[in-house]
Amino acid sequence: MKHFFSVRLLLTVFLVLSLGFAGYSMYYKIKYWGFSLSPKQSANVWDIEAHVSFTADGSPVKVSLGIPTKNKGFKILEENVTADGYQTSKYADRIVFTAKNKTGEQNLYYKIIIFDNTWGKDKLKDKSPTAPKPPELDEQKLAQAHQILKLAGQMPGNDTVEQLINLFNQEPLAPALKSYLPVQYAPKTKIEIMQELLAVAGISARTARGLKLEEGQKITPDLMLEAYIGNAWHLYDPATAKQGLPDNFLLFQRGGKSLLDVEGGINSEVKFSLQKSITSTMNLASRRANLAEKSGWFDHTIYSLPLAQQNTLKWLSVFPIGILLVVLMRNIVGVQTMGTFTPMLIAMSLVKTGFVTGLTCFVAIILLGLMIRFIMSKLNLLLVPRISAVVIFVILIIHFLTFVGYNFDIKIAQASVFFPIIITAWVIERASITWEEDGPVNAGKELFNSLLVGIIVYFVIANDYIRHFMFVFNEFNLVILFVVMLLGTYTGYRLTELKRFAPLVKKGL
Amino acid sequence: MFGWFKKFTSPTLLRAKGVLGMNARNFHVISKYNARRLYPLVDDKVQTKALALQYGVNTPNMIGVIEHQYQVKDILKMVQDHHEFVVKPAHGSGGKGVLVIKDYTDDCFTLPSGKTMSYKELYQHISNILSGLYSLGGRYDEALVEEVVHFSDVFKDYSYHGVPDVRIIVYKGYPIMAMTRLSTAESGGRANLHQGAVGVGLDIKTGKTKKAVQHNLPLTIHPDTHADLRKIQVPLWREHLLIAAKAYEMTGLGYFGADIVLDAQKGPMMLELNARPGLAIQIANGLGLKKAIKRVDKRYPSGLTPEQRIDFILG
Numbered sequence: 001m002k003h004f005f006s007v008r009l010l011l012t013v014f015l016v017l018s019l020g021f022a023g024y025s026m027y028y029k030i031k032y033w034g035f036s037l038s039p040k041q042s043a044n045v046w047d048i049e050a051h052v053s054f055t056a057d058g059s060p061v062k063v064s065l066g067i068p069t070k071n072k073g074f075k076i077l078e079e080n081v082t083a084d085g086y087q088t089s090k091y092a093d094r095i096v097f098t099a100k101n102k103t104g105e106q107n108l109y110y111k112i113i114i115f116d117n118t119w120g121k122d123k124l125k126d127k128s129p130t131a132p133k134p135p136e137l138d139e140q141k142l143a144q145a146h147q148i149l150k151l152a153g154q155m156p157g158n159d160t161v162e163q164l165i166n167l168f169n170q171e172p173l174a175p176a177l178k179s180y181l182p183v184q185y186a187p188k189t190k191i192e193i194m195q196e197l198l199a200v201a202g203i204s205a206r207t208a209r210g211l212k213l214e215e216g217q218k219i220t221p222d223l224m225l226e227a228y229i230g231n232a233w234h235l236y237d238p239a240t241a242k243q244g245l246p247d248n249f250l251l252f253q254r255g256g257k258s259l260l261d262v263e264g265g266i267n268s269e270v271k272f273s274l275q276k277s278i279t280s281t282m283n284l285a286s287r288r289a290n291l292a293e294k295s296g297w298f299d300h301t302i303y304s305l306p307l308a309q310q311n312t313l314k315w316l317s318v319f320p321i322g323i324l325l326v327v328l329m330r331n332i333v334g335v336q337t338m339g340t341f342t343p344m345l346i347a348m349s350l351v352k353t354g355f356v357t358g359l360t361c362f363v364a365i366i367l368l369g370l371m372i373r374f375i376m377s378k379l380n381l382l383l384v385p386r387i388s389a390v391v392i393f394v395i396l397i398i399h400f401l402t403f404v405g406y407n408f409d410i411k412i413a414q415a416s417v418f419f420p421i422i423i424t425a426w427v428i429e430r431a432s433i434t435w436e437e438d439g440p441v442n443a444g445k446e447l448f449n450s451l452l453v454g455i456i457v458y459f460v461i462a463n464d465y466i467r468h469f470m471f472v473f474n475e476f477n478l479v480i481l482f483v484v485m486l487l488g489t490y491t492g493y494r495l496t497e498l499k500r501f502a503p504l505v506k507k508g509l
Numbered sequence: 510m511f512g513w514f515k516k517f518t519s520p521t522l523l524r525a526k527g528v529l530g531m532n533a534r535n536f537h538v539i540s541k542y543n544a545r546r547l548y549p550l551v552d553d554k555v556q557t558k559a560l561a562l563q564y565g566v567n568t569p570n571m572i573g574v575i576e577h578q579y580q581v582k583d584i585l586k587m588v589q590d591h592h593e594f595v596v597k598p599a600h601g602s603g604g605k606g607v608l609v610i611k612d613y614t615d616d617c618f619t620l621p622s623g624k625t626m627s628y629k630e631l632y633q634h635i636s637n638i639l640s641g642l643y644s645l646g647g648r649y650d651e652a653l654v655e656e657v658v659h660f661s662d663v664f665k666d667y668s669y670h671g672v673p674d675v676r677i678i679v680y681k682g683y684p685i686m687a688m689t690r691l692s693t694a695e696s697g698g699r700a701n702l703h704q705g706a707v708g709v710g711l712d713i714k715t716g717k718t719k720k721a722v723q724h725n726l727p728l729t730i731h732p733d734t735h736a737d738l739r740k741i742q743v744p745l746w747r748e749h750l751l752i753a754a755k756a757y758e759m760t761g762l763g764y765f766g767a768d769i770v771l772d773a774q775k776g777p778m779m780l781e782l783n784a785r786p787g788l789a790i791q792i793a794n795g796l797g798l799k800k801a802i803k804r805v806d807k808r809y810p811s812g813l814t815p816e817q818r819i820d821f822i823l824g
Contacts, residue, residue: 492530
């Protein structure tokens with residue numbers, strides 16, 4: 001008894017130590033490496049490439065491109081310039097390329113890697129503007145402007161800006177507005193006219209440019225309207241009148257400045273291409289660690305490994321928690337399953353196949369397999385060849401299901417490929433033996449239990465948050481290790497035993 | 510919902526009753542008193558039999574062992590002096606793969622049920638045993654051929670088809686709990702309680718019925734033979750206990766279950782030992798094993814011979 005308690009004590013000490021260690025590294029990783037609890041926040045890494053092209057005319061060239069200012073919505077991780085024969089100089093919100101004597105087609109590239117820092121969203125700060133200069137309009141125009149503002153006042157919207165945008169987007173346009181606008185105009189002009197009208201109403205406004213973060217090539221930046229209301233700049237989408245920074249939107253440039261100025265060239269154009277980077281969170285973290293000058297450890301962690309290895313480890317990192325669940329189900333709840341880790345393997349397959357598809361498919365394979373196994377039991381084959389035959393049958397069933405799935409476009413059937421063949425065959429063999437020895441009810445019960453535990457484990461290991469957590473804060477696997485070991489000293493009753501042994505304590509028996 | 514909940518009892522009540530749970534059995538008893546290296550002694554019936562012979566414990570006589578597939582047909586030579594015999598897997602458990610042959614002629618074998626079996630079918634059965642069909646974990650196995658037990662008539666009225674045996678739990682050499690399992694029509698002639706066999710708890714001092722249960726519910730008459738279960742009295746009870754107690758010295762296991770059958774002429778015989786006996790015996794007895802274990806730990810002397818231990822229990 002003494003020995004038993006000392007083991008438990010020792011394990012408890014280890015558990016507490018590992019908890020402390022995991023807790024501290026969690027704090028450290030969040031603070032210095034920028035790891036987050038949620039899988040999403042730091043995962044969005046974007047490669048944005050601005051491609052400036054123009055035809056140089058032989059005179060000295062000066063290209064000035066607006067670039068994203070530092071803001072809290074996004075963090076710039078890396079900047080890259082590809083411009084052969086150009087000198088570059090960078091300012092706060094512009095990058096300038098200069099060169100002498102260039103002729104012909106010119107291509108300049110400005111590339112940045114940013115990540116989405118959602119925490120800092122909507123907290124755009126900027127200098128407060130001076131009161132807007134009343135635009136210089138003739139009397140007739142001014143009267144029209146006032147009329148339009150009056151019309152806008154009747155439109156839905158939370159403030160004047162939203163109302164005005166809604167008025168602009170109304171179909172058909174109000175006659176007063178139609179006559180105010182030029183016959184044909186660019187989107188930029190539309191925003192400029194809005195600014196003009198807002199200035200009449202006494203509201204400072206300006207144009208902002210940004211990129212919607214969607215993967216694509218040759219993207220032109222979106223124009224946004226920014227207005228200063230209530231001591232802060234607010235961003236409005238001129239297409240929807242919605243206020244606020246849209247999700248996944250990189251604000252590139254603010255204020256009315258131009259995006260691209262080219263001297264010494266014609267037909268200038270800037271196109272953006274965006275790519276959601278599969279660069280992992282961890283890649284990001286290493287840069288952050290460098291920034292924070294806390295990279296000492298970093299190079300010695302799994303996060304400095306190549307992505308492929310990291311993905312494998314990520315997949316592995318979530319298993320301990322699944323194993324913990326299996327232990328709980330078996331030793332604390334007392335569920336009888338087929339083999340210790342069959343539920344674990346079922347759960348792993350379900351992750352690969354998707355839940356409903358995987359489950360349907362698994363049940364189909366098992367049922368077909370059982371049918372074949374019963375036919376085979378009449379043949380009285382020896383054990384090893386028989387199990388091998390079941391394995392081959394499972395492979396054939398998978399062939400069949402995949403074929404059916406492809407031809408009839410049933411995704412469910414195609415998922416069958418992902419089931420571990422040997423395990424499936426073994427489950428079939430085991431189920432059919434239990435069936436023969438203990439009857440179909442017991443075989444069904446065992447199958448059901450294994451599947452049930454498998455499903456529970458699936459929901460845990462398929463959860464993005466849990467997977468992310470267990471990989472990013474992988475020290476918690478150490479905690480799980482000691483919890484599992486401590487469970488090894490649990491000698492109390494299992495939940496199912498409370499039912500099994502209930503007759504022993506019933507009165508009158 | 511609440512009806513379902515009522516089926517559960519509280520751990521406190523179970524503890525008060527001294528019920529041994531699976532976790533406690535594995536942790537406090539089996540892993541503590543049953544060294545792993547001793548398991549083969551009981552898992553392999555050939556070894557158990559050899560040990561029993563050495564310690565003077567009565568078991569059915571061994572006729573021979575078939576170890577390899579090419580020896581399968583040697584069975585005929587082996588049994589030429591016997592008109593009846595039993596074939597069983599050396600590593601089997603719970604009666605799986607046991608085949609009793611009552612008689613045989615030049616072209617077939619006769620089973621106790623009167624059915625016949627061709628030579629080919631018998632070879633097939635032995636072959637299955639060797640390939641591990643009935644062994645724990647499907648390992649390659651050996652087939653044990655031994656003499657048939659002629660069961661005493663005492664249990665005749667109490668069992669439907671199958672063979673009733675007495676299971677005695679031995680802790681530190683002291684028999685602490687006993688039961689007999691009677692097969693029923695529902696259990697299909699098998700002696701497994703969870704399949705519907707009747708479990709009869711036996712008083713450890715007298716070998717008389719203490720309580721009978723089927724599916725965890727008490728009953729007084731056998732559902733098929735209608736015999737009064739309250740009147741069971743296992744004859745030669747002291748001999749039964751002695752066999753069980755001797756198995757302690759034989760194997761060195763601190764906790765095991767001994768399955769004993771009663772032969773009409775030769776008396777009680779040890780059939781097999783189990784290093785991880787089930788816990789259902791508690792339900793059949795209406796008693797907790799933990800209580801019995803504690804009693805042995807506290808009050809029973811150690812260092813006694815099997816006979817002295819039995820005297821201690823009975824006295």
